Amino acid sequence: MPRHFLKLTDFSLSELEALLKEAIRLKQDWKKGKTSKPLSNKTLAMVFEKSSTRTRVSFELACVQLGGHALSLSTSSSQLGRGETYEDTARVLSRYADAIMLRTFDHDNLEAMAKVASVPVINGLTDLFHPVQILADLQTILEKRSSLKDMTLAYVGDGNNLANSWIHAASLFGFELRVSCPQTFHPHESMVELALSKKNIHFEKDPKKALKGAHVVYTDTWFSMGQEVDKAKKRIFAPYQLNDFLLKNADPKVGVMHCLPAHRGEEITDEVIDGKHSWVWDQAENRLHAQKALLLALMKDH
Numbered sequence: 001m002p003r004h005f006l007k008l009t010d011f012s013l014s015e016l017e018a019l020l021k022e023a024i025r026l027k028q029d030w031k032k033g034k035t036s037k038p039l040s041n042k043t044l045a046m047v048f049e050k051s052s053t054r055t056r057v058s059f060e061l062a063c064v065q066l067g068g069h070a071l072s073l074s075t076s077s078s079q080l081g082r083g084e085t086y087e088d089t090a091r092v093l094s095r096y097a098d099a100i101m102l103r104t105f106d107h108d109n110l111e112a113m114a115k116v117a118s119v120p121v122i123n124g125l126t127d128l129f130h131p132v133q134i135l136a137d138l139q140t141i142l143e144k145r146s147s148l149k150d151m152t153l154a155y156v157g158d159g160n161n162l163a164n165s166w167i168h169a170a171s172l173f174g175f176e177l178r179v180s181c182p183q184t185f186h187p188h189e190s191m192v193e194l195a196l197s198k199k200n201i202h203f204e205k206d207p208k209k210a211l212k213g214a215h216v217v218y219t220d221t222w223f224s225m226g227q228e229v230d231k232a233k234k235r236i237f238a239p240y241q242l243n244d245f246l247l248k249n250a251d252p253k254v255g256v257m258h259c260l261p262a263h264r265g266e267e268i269t270d271e272v273i274d275g276k277h278s279w280v281w282d283q284a285e286n287r288l289h290a291q292k293a294l295l296l297a298l299m300k301d302h
């Protein structure tokens with residue numbers, strides 16, 4: 001059975017700690033111009049059923065900079081769009097490539113691929129989780145704060161794939177996580193159940209209270225890919241907008257994070273995303289390095 005990365009908890013705490021350390025080292029080496037080609041002759045096949053800028057470019061360049069090759073398919077340009085099953089696609093891609101990355105809607109599609117693939121399968125985002133984003137985010141926090149301990153992270157907005165993945169991260173690393181979402185937009189029920197079983201994860205409907213003294217504040221779009229944009233939902237989310245006024249409740253040295261793409265003027269204002277507390281460009285940059293560490297962990301000896 002190959003090793004897959006479908007969710008953050010597919011790796012143990014010590015494996016994730018080692019991976020993040022490696023990501024930081026790879027970044028430092030890259031900046032110094034030190035390169036090596038441990039993935040030479042290896043290929044990553046990427047399948048995108050949703051749009052992407054960061055995931056597509058950072059995975060491709062991560063692979064290429066490590067000496068490998070990456071290619072990408074979309075639903076419309078592949079036979080998936082004509083109904084070829086995820087299983088058959090995985091069986092065939094496994095014969096050509098050394099790892100498969102899939103960005104899809106239903107998490108079950110990813111599970112279906114992973115079940116039959118004979119090479120590692122990576123989650124490039126599903127409706128349920130976005131674990132490769134969290135790797136880069138954890139790397140960013142480590143670089144900024146030197147530790148993932150003694151930290152409160154407030155997640156405000158929609159209880160989506162990022163919120164679900166943050167619950168996984170807090171359950172593994174043990175930092176305090178406050179999740180602040182409108183009543184009807186809570187994280188997935190299995191993640192709520194996991195959160196309620198952990199002393200360090202709390203739900204706080206009031207975003208001001210959730211941000212009180214927080215060291216890191218995270219938000220994401222109110223309308224994830226595949227969801228319809230509607231005005232009524234915008235009104236429900238309005239109190240959760242990350243603006244200067246809300247941010248005043250956080251620690252004076254707070255870092256602001258957003259996985260991007262941002263919907264400026266909706267979940268986050270220009271002042272905040274472009275302001276002195278913003279870490280968003282560093283997190284985007286770290287997608288490259290965190291994913292290099294992930295590709296090495298999964299593909300190097302495959």
Ligand code: CP
Nearest residue numbers: 052053054055259260
């Ligand atoms: N954050 C993220 O996954 O961005 P893309 O949708 O551009 O890949």
Ligand code: NVA
Nearest residue numbers: 160220224225260261
């Ligand atoms: N929650 C967002 C994340 C985009 C990277 C979405 O799924 O569209």
